[in-house]
Amino acid sequence: MSSFKDLRIVDNFYQTSAFFPMPTILISTLDEEGNTTLGAYSLCFPYYIAGKNYYAMILECRNSSNTAQNILRTGKCALNFLEDDPKDFQTTVKLGFPGETPKEKMAKSNFVLEKGQAEGVRPLVIQKAYQVFECTWDDQLEDAYLDKSKVGQLEGIEGPYRNFNGVTSKFGCHFILKIDKILMKEKFYNAIINGVKANNFPRVPVDYGYRDSTYFWYTKFRRPRKEPIPAGKEASVDSVMYAANRIDDKIKFTKEACQMITKIPRVFLKAALTQMVDYAREKGWTLIDVKEMQEIRDKRSKEKNK
Ligand SMILES: Cc1cc2nc3c(=O)[nH]c(=O)nc-3n(C[C@H](O)[C@H](O)[C@H](O)COP(=O)(O)O)c2cc1C
Numbered sequence: 427m428s429s430f431k432d433l434r435i436v437d438n439f440y441q442t443s444a445f446f447p448m449p450t451i452l453i454s455t456l457d458e459e460g461n462t463t464l465g466a467y468s469l470c471f472p473y474y475i476a477g478k479n480y481y482a483m484i485l486e487c488r489n490s491s492n493t494a495q496n497i498l499r500t501g502k503c504a505l506n507f508l509e510d511d512p513k514d515f516q517t518t519v520k521l522g523f524p525g526e527t528p529k530e531k532m533a534k535s536n537f538v539l540e541k542g543q544a545e546g547v548r549p550l551v552i553q554k555a556y557q558v559f560e561c562t563w564d565d566q567l568e569d570a571y572l573d574k575s576k577v578g579q580l581e582g583i584e585g586p587y588r589n590f591n592g593v594t595s596k597f598g599c600h601f602i603l604k605i606d607k608i609l610m611k612e613k614f615y616n617a618i619i620n621g622v623k624a625n626n627f628p629r630v631p632v633d634y635g636y637r638d639s640t641y642f643w644y645t646k647f648r649r650p651r652k653e654p655i656p657a658g659k660e661a662s663v664d665s666v667m668y669a670a671n672r673i674d675d676k677i678k679f680t681k682e683a684c685q686m687i688t689k690i691p692r693v694f695l696k697a698a699l700t701q702m703v704d705y706a707r708e709k710g711w712t713l714i715d716v717k718e719m720q721e722i723r724d725k726r727s728k729e730k731n732k
Contacts, residue, residue, distance in 0.1 A: 440469070441635030448633045450518060450644065452506040453485070454539070454549035455496035457528040462539055462550040464531065465493040466522030468633045470505060473602055481605045483559065484590075489599040490580040492528050497563050497601055498577050498592075504542055505559040505603075506552040510631040510647040514554075519642050544606040556628040557610045561603035567591040619727075624649050660688045661695070669695055673703045676712055683719040 433443050440446040448468035457463045469486035483505065487494050497503055508514050520534045539550035544560035551558045565571035570592030576583050582596045594600045610618070617626035629647035636642050663684050670679035673696075690698050702722055706714055714722075 438635075441637060445634060448635065449507065450515070450631060450633045452508065452518060452521060452537075452552060452555075453493050454504045454506060454551060455493050456500050456502065456547070456549045457492065457496060458499075460547075461528065461532070463492055463496070463528030464506075464521050464535055464537065464552070465491060466518045467493070468635065480564075482564065483561065483603045483605060485601045485603060487599050487601070488524070488597055489576075489583055489593050489595075490597065491524070492531070494599040494601075495577055495580075498574055498599075500547075501563045501565060502546070502548050503561050503563070503603065504549050504551045505561060506555040507557045507628075507630070508552070508554065509556050509629040515631065515642075515644060522642070542607065543609060551609065555609075555611075556614055556630075557608065559603075559605050560607040560609065561605055564591070564602045564604050567602050624652070655689070659691070661690075661692060663688060666695065670699050670702075670714075673699050674707070677703050677706045678713055680713065680715045682716045683714045686716065686719050686723075 436442050440448075449470065451467050451470050452464045453467050453470075454462050454464050465487075467485060467487060471484055472482075473484040474480065474482040485493075485497075489495075493503070508518070517535060517537070521531055523531075538553040540553045542548055542551040542558060542560045548560060551560070563570075565574070568588045568591040570588055573588070573592040576593055583593050584596070587594050588600075590600050591602045592599065611628075613626065614628050617623070627650050631647055632645045634643040634645070663681055666684040666688055667679060667681055670684055679699075687695075687698065702714060702719075705722055705725070706712075706718065709718075711718055
């Protein structure tokens with residue numbers, strides 16, 4: 427017998443039929459007069475994270491919202507992430523109330539705005555955000571640019587609908603948002619570059635959505651915990667050396683260099699070794715020892731830094 431109850435799946439299942447942890451993001455866009463307006467959003471997640479020629483987020487929203495209308499019209503937005511502060515969450519909920527014009531909404535916001543760093547005409551960003559993603563809608567995927575002609579239809583848009591980009595249902599929209607810039611406050615920038623500790627994470631709350639037609643529920647930030655990778659998962663030096671020295675017949679690795687990369691998971695090892703060999707070839711090296719491995723690491727962390 428199952429230890430679970432079978433729950434009916436209904437509209438907005440993530441908050442009506444489940445407990446789904448979500449981020450809280452204030453999205454800035456430009457209204458018709460070119461002023462920045464803010465909308466509250468949780469259904470916004472990483473979409474292209476590697477292996478494509480750009481990085482992207484996906485946003486799911488009501489197609490009659492100011493945010494959706496502004497993205498359809500201008501293609502630009504900024505995702506502002508705030509730290510945990512009950513007053514800010516209260517303002518966020520006010521900015522999440524449907525049916526108000528940007529002017530009416532912005533009169534309720536006390537967030538100081540400033541210019542971002544991406545090129546072109548862009549909405550302003552929230553000064554106190556710990557990070558901001560400045561984005562451009564990829565309206566080429568699924569020919570979604572054709573949906574620009576549907577701007578202004580606020581009572582429900584008739585089909586046909588797109589599957590994942592543009593107007594996707596009578597009241598819904600999905601946007602694949604290319605990330606143009608990630609702006610980070612210095613403290614967290616340093617944490618990413620120099621390594622995180624429990625006390626240098628931003629204090630991020632978790633949103634559990636709108637429930638029982640009454641409240642938005644969210645949790646207070648808690649100091650993060652850490653869990654090391656499973657014991658015994660490290661590869662033996664000998665097996666790394668065996669794999670490393672089969673990549674190229676002229677470029678070889680010393681045992682000491684291989685010792686430095688035993689923590690790379692098996693499934694990624696070949697790709698990582700191939701990149702190292704490509705770099706060695708560029709440099710004219712025939713042996714990768716500790717010094718060369720260190721240089722490869724420094725190069726990677728510099729790239730991260732950029
Ligand atoms: C914390 C929070 C999260 C929300 N997340 C979403 C969401 O992911 N998608 C959505 O369509 N509406 C979401 N809403 C509701 C929108 O904020 C609401 O439709 C609002 O009118 C949007 O503002 P805008 O019209 O200025 O874009 C959320 C509201 C709050 C308070």
